[in-house]
Amino acid sequence: MKALVWHGKQDIRYETMPDPEIEDGRDAIIKVTSCAICGSDLHLFHNFMPGMKPGDIVGHETMGEVVDVGKGNKALKVGDRIVVPFTIWCGECHQCKRGNYSVCERSNRNAKLAELAFGHTTAGLFGYTHLTGGYPGGQAEYLRVPMADTTHIKVPDHFTDEQALFLSDILPTGWQAAVWCDIEPEDTVAIWGAGPVGQMAIRSAVLLGAKQVIAIDFLPERLSMAAAAGAITINPGEESVKDRLNELTDNMGPDKCIDAVGMESHSQILPEHLYDRTKQSLMMETDRPHVLREMMLMCRPGGVLAVAGVYGGVLDKIPFGALMNKGLTLRTGQTHVNRWTDELIELIDEGALDPSFVITHTEPLANGPQMYPTFESRKDNCIKVVLKPGQEAA
Structure with a gap:
């Protein structure tokens, strides 16, 4: 698959990476239909966040179609259209039961590293340093979603990608x-x-x-x-x-x-x-x-x-x-994304809020490396960039 890959300060590349595979029964694999560059991705672009490694796939605002599901995942099926919250949460630990999904006690597979930095572990995050698990991000053609039976938002059929995508984070x-x-x-x-x-x-x-x-x-x-x-x-x-x-x-x-x-x-x-x-x-x-x-x-x-x-x-x-x-x-705190999902979907459905207003640039994923500096410099009045895997670059 193709993905945007971090190689150091101000060095994001469009490269071929291995396709993700099911690793756990709760997993799902999605074919990404839309993803976005977030302001916090610029902290990685400038190398201000510790814990990045060359070869890491970036991105944490992602949605798409489920193409494979682990045997233990009864919440999703192939063909489901989902938004992926940037916070990975188990749904079973003390914090998740209190709705504090961004500090899930189980989803950070580098918990010991996080404890050194923060005193206690926080949740695993997509595409956001090895302090938060080192999980591949969603600026890619495909994404493995761990704990996907909880870490997902099902998208109403009548929502466009542009209406739904930002339920992931912003x-x-x-x-x-x-x-x-x-x-x-x-x-x-x-x-x-x-x-x-x-x-x-x-x-x-x-x-x-x-x-x-x-x-x-x-x-x-x-x-x-x-x-x-x-x-x-x-x-x-x-x-x-x-x-x-x-x-x-x-x-x-x-x-x-x-x-x-x-x-x-x-x-x-x-x-x-x-x-x-x-x-x-x-x-x-x-x-x-x-x-x-x-x-x-x-x-x-x-x-x-x-x-x-x-x-x-x-x-x-x-x-x-x-x-x-x-x-x-x-x-x-990082956002407890799924705590707010139901009321935000209702606001979008009622027409009280249409998050797509913020999009100023839509580009093929292949143009991602040049859109990072465009977003960073606010060139061409750039406020928000959406990337589309599968679209051909001009």
Whole structure:
């Protein structure tokens, strides 16, 4: 089969790889019909996440048709059309029984390695470093889905791939962040980052009844997309985030804040920017936490911070005193995808939400290596890339 394969920093290749096979009775093999490049894939592209090895297949937003099923898998059959959640979960451990699928205790086959990094293991993830199991990803013609009797979402027949694909990650990730905010009718919700996850969080906050949603980003095309959903927009390159947030909240600050950026955030404050870039380049910190710092300082006392952006390691100069003394609640974590599936499918079915709005580029899988830098640089107003295995490259 053909797949997108990681070979190092900014080196993704379209290569022939062995076809996946059934390895366990709970497995399924799917023929991929659509997959996508996620913002967190760029952390791999830049080699900021530890645990990648040359030859790893990348990608964790995937859907397709079941073509083979293990003997122990009674939930799926050949011909079923499914979305594959990026989190692999067993359905049997203590965490899965509580709905905490992204911290499944059994699905990470490199659990000892994860314990060294995080203190305890987290769930296995598709295409996302050997810290999370080293599972081949879904930017490929075929994908083996372990624990597939639980790790799947059956797609309604009348849904297009474009409506269903983002149930794998960015839609439930944005939704979970908004749910974590415990939004009340008079709340102002500020969202840092108007990329794909931020766009989903914006629409989720609106659907959950926020009085005012504010989107913060540098890119005009992203801000235009956010404004189309009813968000007030702030461009940090053109105005002070602090001053504008205070103006919009009678100097109280937003009630709830969402970080939809993660470990590669950029600061307009030159000393802070240089400090983080220097420490990161010297491996004295792994992540650039500008957005976390700003949220802790900007949020109204008693408010909630929800972190949907991915962080990988060690941060520096976090104003924890502001977090503690202002009584802020901080909620974080990879997404418990299947916890939110039913209500999100209902919203799509009712027409309240169509996730396909975020797609700006659809390309053959073979064009994936050139679409990574396009997505990374936001060239051609690129916000979200969907890849189609089987389509011929132009």
